[in-house]
Amino acid sequence: MPVTAAPAVLRRRTGIAAGAALVLCLAATGCSGLGRTAVGPVEYRTAEDEVVSVNSPSVKGCHEMEGDGAREVVNETKIDMILYPTRDCSGGGTTYVATTFTDINSPRNAPWRSYRFVH
Template identity: 40%
Template sequence: MSHHRRHRRIGVITGSALLLLTATACSGLGRTTVGTLSFRAHDSPAELVYSNTLVRGCHRIALPRGAAHVHNNTLVDIVLYRTENCRHTDKADGIYVATSLSNVTAPHSLPWRSFTVVGS
């Protein structure tokens, strides 16, 4: 094989690899909340923490009985919902929690089950 053909083949392989890496990296890119969201039930000291959550979509709060306490230590605002699918109900609208703030439900109110990021 000639020296020129070898360099061309290496160039094609390298270019293909770079194209594949770029496509893979771009498809995985997504804006995140940058920071942590901490959730806790009324009767539990254990915390569930989400770090750098994607800003798109509905996120289920994975606590068996839902969350009663939240601390938004991210760079974005969130909306909490009493349903698992980020929908309003007849009994409750979403609860807005701004960046670096906390919120606590009343002891006998329904827990939060999901959240969305504002502006997503």
């Protein structure tokens, strides 16, 4: 003869499972807006041949590059980025760099001076 749980026990287990799922959903939603970063490094080589590495920068806002800008940019983050020849992420002449890709700027062109993430 099979053993079955009483209806009260099943309701209690279902209620506990539903409550746990609700808590997990609320925790995930609450944390999603906290200082999101582009997990991984952005590395670039300046015009002075200095290598700069920025680990997990914020996905929000414009990021100004050091020195006179960059000739080579390596995007090892999990988010695509846009490079700008201006210091304030404005204007044209931009370049799109997908995640895990590198952009090497021609010496004839102005260096990249800022970047922002596509999110």
